[in-house]
Amino acid sequence: MKRIGKTTLAAGSAVLMMGALAGCGSSSNASTTSAASSTAQPLIMAPAPYGSYTDNFNPFSTSNNPGTDGFIYEPLFYFSTVSSNQYGLLGQSYQWSNGGKTLTVDLRTNVKWTNGTPFTSKDVVFTFNLLKQNPALDTSGVWTKLQSVTAPNAHTVVFQFNQTDVPFGVYVLETYIVPESIWSKISDPAKYMNSQPVGTGPYLLSSFNAEDYKFTANPHYYLGKPKVPVIEVPAYDSNNSLNEALAAGQVGWSGQFIPDIKGVYTSKSPNNHYWFAPYEVVGLFPNLKNPLLSQLAVRQAINLAINRPELGQKGEYGYEKAASPTALVLPFQKSYLNPSLPVSETYNPTKAEQILEKAGFKKNASGVFVSPSGQPLSLTIQVPAGWSDWDADCAIMAQELSAIGIQTTVTQDAYGEYVANLQGGKYDLAMSWTNPGPTPYYALYNSLGSTGDWNIEGWNNAATNNALNAYASSTNPAVQKQAIETLEGIMVNDLPFIPVLDGALWDEYSTANYTGWPTQSDPYVTNAPYSWPAPEIVVEHLTPKS
Missing domain, CATH: 3.10.105.10 (Dipeptide-binding Protein; Domain 3)
Structure with a gap:
């Protein structure tokens, strides 16, 4: 078992790579993707043996369910921790100015929340002000560095820092954004369970119970509907039970320490692989x-x-x-x-x-x-x-x-x-x-x-x-x-x-139904299914196996 830390931000302007994702691009890809998705198998994902789940999809909670951060809620950018790749999500570019005290972000213009409301800079400003008003939510301490967050127009956000701290920009740019129209009405956001989450991400929560929950592909996702139509997250209460399910092909993606992975997992099927980056x-x-x-x-x-x-x-x-x-x-x-x-x-x-x-x-x-x-x-x-x-x-x-x-x-x-x-x-x-x-x-x-x-x-x-x-x-x-x-x-x-x-980082994955996983020879992002929001990037790369 390992603890996942935070990532950092390279200085200067971003060279964004989200457009290079397999199956991604503009919404014009949706019809082709939909045809492929209609015959694709669900992806069974068990990041770790967490035991039973609680109905918690609050992106600010440290105990939320896997997939809350990434599949549903997104940050402005994500920076790979195993390669030099940078991915524009809600943001499409950023630039530093004023001696490294001002960070200006240009947002995408074609993003909608899953309830159909347009995503704008007001949502970003609201989110950061929410953290300021509720310090318990500000787990990265962004307001120890920020002076102000403003929106000169609907698709631009300006972050003013108290003093130059270029690397700290990652904590700002990787903050998950929530819709003002919903969260402005929540009296105690720290305790809010958010059982019906509305995000911008590639998936929607379609069902939940303590032993299993499912995500379905967002047909209106701004990078195109994912080719994985359904992601199911079953609960496991021990390493042994999850290892048995992996070996039997009942789980297609997991991330845990397995002492004898060749004997326990890869020897069971030519489709079983691992990459411990x-x-x-x-x-x-x-x-x-x-x-x-x-x-x-x-x-x-x-x-x-x-x-x-x-x-x-x-x-x-x-x-x-x-x-x-x-x-x-x-x-x-x-x-x-x-x-x-x-x-x-x-x-x-x-x-x-x-x-x-x-x-x-x-x-x-x-x-x-x-x-x-x-x-x-x-x-x-x-x-x-x-x-x-x-x-x-x-x-x-x-x-x-x-x-x-x-x-x-x-x-x-x-x-x-x-x-x-x-x-x-x-x-x-x-x-x-x-x-x-x-x-x-x-x-x-x-x-x-x-x-x-x-x-x-x-x-x-x-x-x-x-x-x-x-x-x-x-x-x-x-x-x-x-x-x-x-x-x-x-x-x-x-x-x-x-x-x-x-x-x-521990990760085990199956190529029985999908190809396009990160590997040592193609380390575009970590494949660990608990290193959020990297799994979102992984899923956007996956293609059903013909």
Whole structure:
């Protein structure tokens, strides 16, 4: 199981690619698409074993049903996290001005809500004002950066920022938009379940119960009616039950960790496939308030004691590779790599012990290193209970660290307790994620920035903040690349956190009824069926198999 983070926005004007989607374009395609759709099979989609569903299609709710965001409600743009593709949805172009303080978006002119009402800039302004009036809905904190949102005409929206922050534009452009005509009448939008959703997306909700719900293709969708006529989302309550349904061909698209995917899934049919795209760096985050872990020598020793290829094979069944010491992960981001820095970590337990000895640590009678001040090097690694791959990874790392004299045990906590402990600094080491995007800035900012939303380790460093600010305040690619290279050097030399593996997005899909899925050779967007709104882009590419 993995957590999905936020994406980022490349600086400058957008080069939009939605028109390149298979089966997409103007509404003139609708008649051809309709003929194909009439004989196409439903797509059975089970993103994960969520258990029974509640009737919640509120796009601002963190517990809404899969498909609310993407199939029904849409943002202005979507930026792929596994390629450099950008997709114009409700927006068709954007441009920065005023030194990166003003973002102007040109909207599509042929969009309607599924109740027939035209979509205009008033809906966008209303949505953002709704977030301002209801801070609980503003989960991305857009109003911490925005000064105003205005509409000079029916198809233009102007976002004025308090100060230059070009990368933050993604949180604005990927905000889901709701119709003013409906949501202006809702007294408490945070608690509104929205059981009859009206959106702009490619699908309409056609039926719902706690065990299964269905979407049908929107015949008036502005990019043309999708070729997948019906998407059904059945409920599963366990990995085993969902794995059995996948193997039996009862589910055509899912996304979960399967230990032996060849034996369990792909061997059952030539139509069964998977693509576990590298998505984020997973690492060991040290609590830098811990007087032992605040010492660079200790972090260096931990780094050298981890056998990453072994973790990738034993803990992750070969699905994930060793992370780069620079914390850059996505293949299409390799242009940012500093060529003077190492591309892989070295497993060297002997050197790890030498570093500790040089720093004044000595082993006691039990073989555990003790600091010059008399503190035994005894640590715990926190990990969410039930995340079987991470649990295995941490068990292996604990053995490796204990073998060199760092006494290490693993603590498995319920997910909520785990997050609370990390955010509250109540841990030693923690296996955790980063929040990636189409450029390396976001993973680095979120994990290293003094105001980053996942800087759980407590790193606060002037050189780091200066580099992050240099990136955020510029639209010059050369300036941004230099800033990233500075941050890579900090990662390698100072180890604010310890990269371990390139975390993957889990996805399994069948080509029995549809072709056009993203693959490693055609990574137009992530295929993970829980990484919304990417599934909307995927479905727009799918074509019924003849």
